[in-house]
Amino acid sequence: MIIYSKDGLTQRCEVKKFTYNGTFLEQAYITTTITSEAPIQFSVGDYCEYRGERFELNYIPSSEKLSSPNTYGEAFKYEDVKFMFLASELMNCSFLDYVIGGSSVHHNAMPNFSFTGTVVDLADRIKANLNRLYTGDKAWTINVDTSLELYTLNISVSKINCFEALALCKSEYDVNYIIRNRTITVGTVGINALHTFGYGKGNGFISLK
Secondary structure: OEEEOOOOOOEEEEOOOOEEEEOOOOOEEEEEEEEEOOOOOOOOOOEEEEOOEEEEOOOOOOOEEOOOOOOOOOOEEEEEEEEEEOOHHHHOOEOOOOOOOOOOOOOOOOOEEEEEEOHHHHHHHHHHHHHHHOOHHHOOEEEEOOOOOOOOEEEEEEOOEHHHHHHHHHHOOOOOEEEEOOEEEEOOOOOOOOOOOOOOOOOOOOOOO
């Protein structure tokens, strides 16, 4: 796996071993230990790609110096470097009382509020908040499946972030969502597996490729 500078123009290094950590509808990240014969000039925003997804550094890793520069292939060791899934940006964005376009009623930027609406209205509010922090090539896109059966709920929130607000799609509206880089799709459907798996005596699940 190649680690790139944030502009994608420079290869910082290559790693042979790494660990992916992720759970459905939750955060994901990659950790790795990097060794080098010379210091690596990491920057916030440096990234790697795994299975078509981008994972970024949100801090500058520190190194352990084991030898003089350029005298040993592992002279500098960066332990447990963590690359975050881009969805971590949602965690850094507070979910406030904003709507796209705004109005005298719904644009007061308060962290504690209630609104009545469909999952589309929730998605629009998440987008309105993300627009406050992320623009240009860092702008987020939210697509909602137009075939969804929409119903209205009263939603109350108190000091949550946009990632927690997105989780309301499932917990309140029972609608799944996926995040691919900086695109959120609300209303995804599952893909039928080619096999049926079981459990119990004689049905031991050995491997999945």
